[in-house]
Amino acid sequence: MNLAIVLAAGEGTRMKSERSKVLHTLLGVPMLSYVLDAVRDASFGKRIVICGKNEAALKETYNDEDIAFLRQPIGEGHPYGTGYAVMQAKEHLTDDVPVLIMAGDVPLVQADTLKALLCAHTESGYTATVLTAELDDLTGYGRIIKNDRGLMTGIVEDRDCTPEQKKIREVNSGIFIVQAQALKESLDSLSCDNDQNEYYVTDVFGILADRGEPVGTYALPDSDEINGINSKDQLAFAENLLRKRIVQQHMKDGVIIENPDTVVIAPGVTIGRDTRIEQNCRITGNTSIGTDCHIGQGTVIRDCTLGDNVHIRSSELEESTVANGVSMGPYAHLRPKSVLGEGVHLGNFVEIKNAVLGEGTKAGHLAYIGDADLGRHINVGCGVVFVNYDGKKKHRTKVEDEAFVGSNANIVAPVTIGKGAYVAAGSTITKEVPAGALSIERAKQANLDGWVERKFGNPKEERS
Ligand code: UD1
Ligand code: CA
DSSP: OOEEEEEOOOOOGGGOOSSOGGGSEETTEEHHHHHHHHHHHTTOOEEEEEESTTHHHHHHHTTTSOOEEEEOOOSTTSOOSHHHHHHTTGGGOOSOOEEEEEETTOTTOOHHHHHHHHHHHHHHTOSEEEEEEEOSOOTTOOEEEEOTTSOEEEEEOGGGOOHHHHTOOEEEEEEEEEEHHHHHHHHHTOOOOSTTOOOOTTHHHHHHHHTTOOEEEEEOSOGGGGOOOOSHHHHHHHHHHHHHHHHHHHHHTTOEESSGGGOEEOTTOEEOTTOEEOTTOEEESSOEEOSSOEEOTTOEEESOEEOSSOEEOSOEEESOEEOTTOEEOSSOEEOSSOEEOTTOEEEEEEEEEEEEEOTTOEEEEEEEEEEEEEOSSOEEOTTOEEEOBOSSOBOOEEEOTTOEEOTTOEEESSEEEOTTOEEOTTOEEOSOBOTTOEEOOSOOOOOOTTHHHHHHOOTTSOOO
16 A cells, blocks of 8 residues: 655744644645645555644544554654654555655645656656756755756755755655655665754655665646745745635636635535626635525635525625525625525525524514524514523524514514414514414504694794
8 A cells, every 4th residue: 555654743933823834724724634635635545644742633633534643752852854754654664665755734736746746756667756846936945956967866955055056946845755665774874964953854865866776856847736835924825826726626617706816715615507706705614506606795605505596695604504596695694504495585684593494484684583493485574583592591483384573573482483473563472473373562552642742842943
């Protein structure tokens, strides 16, 4: 089984963060997840992650995945560096298989690229093959050193480069394949003789080349993939490249995207053909959207399933399910566990939470519907509040098909409103309303004739 060693024990000091670098997210997904997925999809069946102080956080994040974690001792008295990290996996280097070594901070690399690297490595017969590219900003990248005959002789880290070597544009991506036995032997020859007093895994190439082993490069035409992340500006840069890649793929697949530079779509989101996404939308998490939908500007959707023909104007949706033909907004808010049936309509400033609304039910304006089960074709008037919280506990409300809840009513849970019942505007309902009944709970209107004049005098005279 092909083996991959992913390095993630570094302190990530340049991130200036308390959080482990590889758990910082791009479009809501941890950096390391991109690397682990690409490695898996490129058929490296055994994945080893070298961790450090982040061991507990990594194990918690990836507890259900088939990954081996090895801890690199970090702190005073211990050596440091990518070479020392790889040494932790030495006893796993048994069969002489190609071993992929990859930094955990290069999240844009694609599985196809890793496959191509493995292919190039196998076909060339090299003992070690490094994935390289030419970059505009070379800061922090190891340079690929080649001899007069164009054969690779080693990698020199940016900070250890001579002024001449600094000019080399071909850099180490931090991703390479080495045959297990050669790797094992060369790890024994690593030294800390460099600017940082660290063991550099990149020295493996020089060691092997000196021994006369064939080492080589596999150059990537698209350098975007190898952008490493050491700082928060590199994080933002890589996240934006990823965002562009995803948005472009959706357009290729038939989604209409207005002003694509402003739209954020996370990996794994699916969107049907001819759905239109307006500017400034943010669609993340485990979300799928059907065909012919219209997602209006500024809409935020996370972890939702939307059917076809859904029309949304500037709204926020979280962890909810929306059936075909629903319309909502502007400024509607679906909080977690909301389920909207076919053709439901929500107008402006309507908030739904942990509630099911049946087919054709409408709430046109300014309402809160929380912890409730609503049937089909119900009308919820303007300003209706489902009073679900008694200060200690939440309670549920049931409203049956075709009921009519008048404006500004308070529905105090737990309570049921029967099929086809009417609740008069302004009522505070605390008891069951039977099917077909009108429930009216408010003081009788009293009109005091002439009250204004008695109080303030003749309206024609000036009032003070
Ligand atoms: C590394 C390469 C450089 C390459 C660049 C590409 C080395 C010495 N340098 O530099 O040639 O161009 O990546 O992005 O390898 N790590 C550990 N344990 C450690 C130190 C680091 O596991 O003791 C891990 C880090 O968590 C990180 C990876 O190794 O995921 C790379 O370390 P980093 O410090 O970011 O290396 P660079 O300076 O970027
Ligand atoms: Ca790095």
